Amino acid sequence: MNMTFNDLLPLMPILLVTATAVLAMVVIGIRRSYAMTASITITGLLLAAVMAAILMPGTNRQVTPLLIIDQYSLFFTVIICAAAMFIAIFSFPYLSNLDDDKEEYFLLLGIATIGAVVMVSSTHFISTVLGLETLSMSLYGMVAYPLHSKNSATHPLEASVKYLVLSAAASGFMLFGMALVYAQTGTLAFSSLLSAGAGISEGYSIAALLLISAGIAFKLSLAPFHMWTPDVYEGSPLPATTYLATIGKAAMFVVLLRFVEISGALNFTSVVVVFSLIAVLSILAGNLLALLQNNLKRILAYSSIAHMGYLLIAVIASFFAEGTISIEAVTFYLLAYVIMSLGAFGVASVVSTSKSEFDDIADYQGLFWRAPWLAAIFTCMLLSLAGIPLTVGFIAKFYVFMAGVESGLWVLLAALVIGSGIGLYYYLRIVYCMLTPATDKTPLPFSGVESLSSHSVLAILFVLLLVLGVYPAPVMAIIETISAFI
């Protein structure tokens, strides 16, 4: 399974992203230019996304034991690269007034994207760990990025330390679990745990699985491993939060999906029970925590906890249901989640800069009348997160419901209903806040540079949100095809 020349083509997206990062580094080395670095990164990510999209239809290749470049991974490569590009575009105006070296941020963003793409292409522990750690390592830097700035709007240092310590501990769990799995199966590739080796009990496999699951659950901020999420989201600069919330989650979830499917983890009843418990806890805890929260980033953090819980339902369903509906559900939901989170954080990014962030709900008071365009997008994104029709979030939730119904997971569905009900409350709180007339104390809608490109990104996301919400059939067809690869 050594590399051959033919492997290079499927690797093109990864190579392109890598080249982008390297080029950015070189350019920084030669002459620091903020605009230059940013445009290199954006262009590179765009090329990678396009490349992945071009490759997608016919590609299905195992590139060394580490990477599997199939339609599924390419689909997510497209999503990740595009999302990373969007975040880069949001970041540019956001960071433009930072009183520090700004170029490395884009370098980190590029490297993080490499990690994420590796993760979605991985069915092997080594690539998983490397991808994950590359992503995390860059994120530590991105989260803490403005820490030298005297008047940073956030708490980057605190966020980064919390993230690093806890994340490293979680990595430890995951690695230990992987070691146990390796001890059982004798291979580092994902493989079935069902045929336990001689002298190995079921409990051993379960413990190994759960150790890995705990690590993954931490990264996905599933309860009870969720507590870092709001603090890190709040403390990070908005574009980094966005990255963490979208790409970080999506890539990790693909790993979880692949791992669970290949290892047959759900054949163990106790794993199903534990997963269900985690799902229910996440849904309830996430939504309840967000209920009366006033900090927008924390709300979105808590809501992401709940959303990961919803997604986990679909994962659990994949064991019970025949066909690929639950895989499709996960896939579509992730796509939807990335779109709506990007949109929601994007709006916040657009009105914020590194020196002053719009992170209190009250900051958005009257936005509907002062910046109707932004408010409309924000509202739609929030409604989408709440799963209201006409938006992609509804179709996504529909998928999850479908998966749940097919598998007869009534308790989980009940949690989903209750959770969504609570969720509505806090999403609507934000919407309502935008509707009420502004007071004198409300800051102006734009604290920084108004960037045309950021607005166009928002427009793209908005269109995607609506188109996928109203006519998702083509995407559904694609997802149905690619889900067969899991």
Added chain:
Amino acid sequence: MILVVLIGVLFVGGVIAWISERINPDYPRLIALVAVLLDLLLMVILLSGSAGSEAQWLASIDAQWMPRFGISFYLAADGLSGLLLLLTAFLGVIAVGSAWDEIKDRPGFFYFNLLWTLAGVLGVFTALDLFLFFFFWEVMLIPMYFIIAIWGHENKNYAAMKFFLFTQVSGMLMLISILVLAYFHYIQFGTFSFNYHDLLAVSTGGELEMWVMLGFFIAFTTKLPSIPFHSWLPDAHSQAPTAGSVILAGVLLKTGAYGLIRFAVPLFPEASLAFAPVAMTLAAISILYCAKVAFAQSDIKRLIAYTSVSHMGFVTLGIYAWNEQALQGAVMTMLAHGLSAAALFMLAGSLQHRIHTRNMQDMGGFWPKVPHMATVALFFSIAALGMPGLGNFIGEFLALLGAFQSNITLTVISAFGLIFASVYSLWVIQKIFHGEFASTNFDDSQLTDLSRREMVYFGAMMLGLVWMGMYPQTFLDMSAAALGGLLAGSQELVTSVVQN
């Protein structure tokens, strides 16, 4: 195709109305009026064109939407839908009228929401794909939420939130039920389908059927509303601007009843039969309990809201009696209540517009000041208490008459609602218009009689009610075929169950 046009006109009209505000703040209302009038016209053409035909479906369109799940864009209207479409368009015109002077603030967005709500309702009344139905079911909520949350009164946030939460959460239960049905179709026929006709053929059976039915039932009775899911309504109604209340009471509540007739019962005939006593009990409790609570209110809009719950109880009662008279009664009650409740909310709204209070304790003796308004109010109060000769009577009488054949005890209990209705209806008239005029608690300088334009709207509604009351056959004939079809579909099964 005409159905798509009907809905499309409103969607597009809404967007244009919104945009046109930039040109001139008076344009939105004109555009909205044109859009709803156009819809009304189209509907009249549609309905009159098919008056003689025996075909069950007056118009339909079926296009693939999400083939992965067998979801199609399937709209169709039969007589039942037709009636409700007509009601919707008619009240749409009325709602635009009632907002004409009231909404000065951001009119573009207001009419956008109004038209979109109406479009959603039209969709609900015509969708025959259950996914599409659910889609529209939810679509109509959001603009309504905005209407309440932006143009509502003092406690609008609470009311709008409550409205949204109730309908959404119950809607999710319905979604689960719909999915279970689709899944059962998959199990039994090998494909997913959300098509109404396909799902009618699905037999869920057993205990599960009851649970699935309950999903629908809860969603629909929340919207209807019926005890114990009614408590969003008084808040929503009292806080909404007049046009919002008109649409809410006149049209939105009817979607729940429509859902029960079209979906909840036909899809689950056995479970519905078993559940009928419970549903009818809830209806009876709604009728009496809410009539009593209505009487205790001092906020006039809250009072009317509770009476709505009470009246919609007759609808539930009629639907679960499931025979021709009862169903026709339910449908007639829906139509008549649509007009009478809408008119009462408009009256309350115009009062509030004039004296800036809804508290009846502050009112009294308005008759000489506003004789026209008083007469109109008297008319609609009397309609609400079920005076023969007006539409509400036909509906409630037929509903009770039909219900009596299926459950005597509950019908008798419900009939007491007629007494309670007279208590609160007359109390309102007494409190507001009778007695000595006293204006100590409000500024009476604005207390003027109804304008000519308002009189036209009220006149139209009065005519409608009299028409329904004196010659209901127009409406009964329209829905007869549709209801007959629904009845026939479940009759066989029900009789076999009864015999066993």
Added chain:
Amino acid sequence: MESIPIEHGLILAGILFTLGLIGVLTRRNIVFVLMSLEIMLNASGLAFIVASARWGHAEGQVMFLMILTLAAAEVAVGLGLIIQVYRRYQTVDINVLSEMKG
């Protein structure tokens, strides 16, 4: 060579892992926390080596190498953060980092 029960190797890793975890949970000094994290990672590495020995593979050793890399990178970033914490708060007490909550 004599044979070693594999579970003993794994249990040793487990013990070290747990000790590392205790360190993370108890110490307030960030440097200690970081050291404890290293212990945990090292324990995982040990487990891989043990498993690798069980199968007579080199794969586990490759994984160990990767863990080593990862530990090095993590320490670098972590220590960088510690320096910043110390610079800002003049202490290495981890509890000073609790401005965000709720």
Added chain:
Amino acid sequence: MMLLFYLAAAIAVISTAAVIVQTNIVHALIYLILSLLAVAVIFYVLGAPFAALLEAIVYAGAIMVLFLFVIMMLNLGQHTRDEERSWMTMQVWIAPSIMAAILLAQLVNVLSQYDQELTPVRVGVLEVSALLFGPYVLAVELASILLLAGLVSAYHLAKK
């Protein structure tokens, strides 16, 4: 050999335990290095000389020196030691100890179910590098990217 394994294991456990209870940070670091060296011995016993070497050089050597640098840089002297003492109260230990005890019990429970004897086979640097620069060449590349990420992050964070 077996004796060596258990001896090294005992040293590793004891010195690791010493790390987490130490109040003097430099002592703790020394214990940690001891522990890592003991683990290196175990690696060797298990037939992984290359890993043992790396453990000793990179882990016990390079990484720990990094720690030492930082400790010196921050000048964590006597006063931090007193501070450490004051932080080491009983109650701080209760919950973690209980948790750790349960966790350990769980781990020992499941791990002891792995009922296999192993006869260490020497898997030397040759095999490892054959693997590294064969099928796992991408891992090496990725590891370099990982280090790059760490480098850039650390560079950005640690600068003045």
Added chain:
Amino acid sequence: MLDLIWLLPTFSLLGFLSLVLTAGTLPKRIAAIIGAGSVGLSFAVAVIIAIQFLGSGEEYFVKEVWTWMSVGSLNAGFSFYLDGLSLTMMLVITGIGFLIHLYATGYMDDDPGFSRFFAYMNLFVAAMLMLVLGDNLILLYLGWEGVGLCSYLLIGFWYTNPENGYAARKAFVVTRVGDTSMAIGLFLLFAQLGTLNIQDLMYAAETQWAVGSGLAVAVSLLILGGAVGKSAQLPLQTWLPDAMAGPTPISALIHAATMVTAGVYLVARTHILFELAPTVQLLVAWIGLITLLMAGFTALTQSDIKRILAYSTMSQIGYMFLALGVGAWSASVFHLMTHAFFKALLFLASGTVILSLHHEQNIFKMGGVRKQLPVSFWSFLIGSLALTAFPFTSGYFSKDEILLAALELDGPGLWLWMGGVLGAFFTGLYTFRLFFVVFFGDNKGHEPTQEVGGWNMSWPLFVLMVGALLAGFIGLPLDAVFGGHGEEEHDVSALIHGIMIAAPLLGIGIAYLFYYSKTFSVDKLMASPLAKSLHKFWFSGWGMDALYNWLFVYPFLWLARINKDDLVDKLYAFVVVLSRAAHAMIVKTQTGYLRWYALSVATGLVLILTLGVLL
């Protein structure tokens, strides 16, 4: 011409519409012409129709104007049914109605709500005609509710006084209790017999139900419920005295001559059902008897002129019920007709008195107005004589027949007769108490200068006087309706006749002694505490109002008050509180301390491991 029967209600309805749509903008004179004229036209048409119908010799005539509602097996048309009974009612309604309208044009002359008044009145006539002409029970119900509505509107006509409003609502709600019972009866009939057409129903009931069958009993009880509500019989009689809050012509038309007798009409109309349920029929008799006695006692104690007349109306309707109960259908309707004349006369006469005395209604503040108000005096005298069944007045004939019919009944007949006779005695007593107090003796309050009103007020009185005297000689064409039960020669002894004639005369005599000659003193009689409390008891209408207040009104108000905020809503409020509490609790876990978070992660791990391994 018979086909034009639909014109009857139409005229009034048009009158109503034109008055309402012009909304009081018409000059008074035109409003009066429309208001009274439309009823006059109706009367004219009614007379022509009556002549034609009687001339044709047909038993009945049906005219369907349009299909009202046709749902499944239910088929109700807007169709009119004419036979002897409805013919009688139709003539009474339009005839007396016209007279009262005419009178009202004078009586209401200075009222600002003049045109509103006539609008309501016209609507009432239209509804009442629907009631009596309706071919099916739904149409009848339409009229039934319609008259109730008009009654409500007219009682509360002077709306500025909240008490009038209260009386109006009380009237409506109390009668609605009866209406509801009747509606349920309709449902039961339809459920059992599959039609609501009256004639078909009667036929079907007769052929399908055995005498005394449970269904017949239930149905007739339910219908009786409606009848007692509308006709102010026990136990739903309490609204009628309060209904006197309306203008006096209303009291004459609605609460004396026509609407309150609708119950009698209903029972007569559905008499076959009652014949199928003898127990219920007997109950009707007893209800009539008890009501007539109770009302008689109460009338004796009242001081308000209109209330006295109201109680007397109750009492007279009691007689009609008695007649219905003993199967004397024709006698009942006959009494209904005569009663319409003399009671309308009495009310209208009292109206002139009241108006002349500037709206004074307390008889003890009147007195001696005989000279100043001659027309009223004579009207009152004739009316009173007819009311007390003075020989050869109209009341004499009708009451006579009722009592004789009661006597003929086996079993309780004698008791019913004795009760009836006792009632007749009381009638004489309270009627002439009123008469003597008002028209004789000294004036104790207002001194009227002259009788108010022009020809439009006095002419109706003259016509009614003639009617009250002579209506007893009219023979009603009811035989076909009641299957020959109508005119029968009663073969009873002279003693019986003597007693029946003597009883009211005795009453008159006693009234004379107490209130005219003052031979006996009422004050002396009233001295004892027992008498006082009895008086109080009777004065309050046997405490029925208080009883109902305690039984129904207060509990309802109490329930309404304590549950104003809707208990169910509290349930949801609790959910909100719960979620907030849960939020408050769980948000405490977000302490911001890294070590705590780490502990939570570790705990989570331990938790899932334990769960996973143990399960």
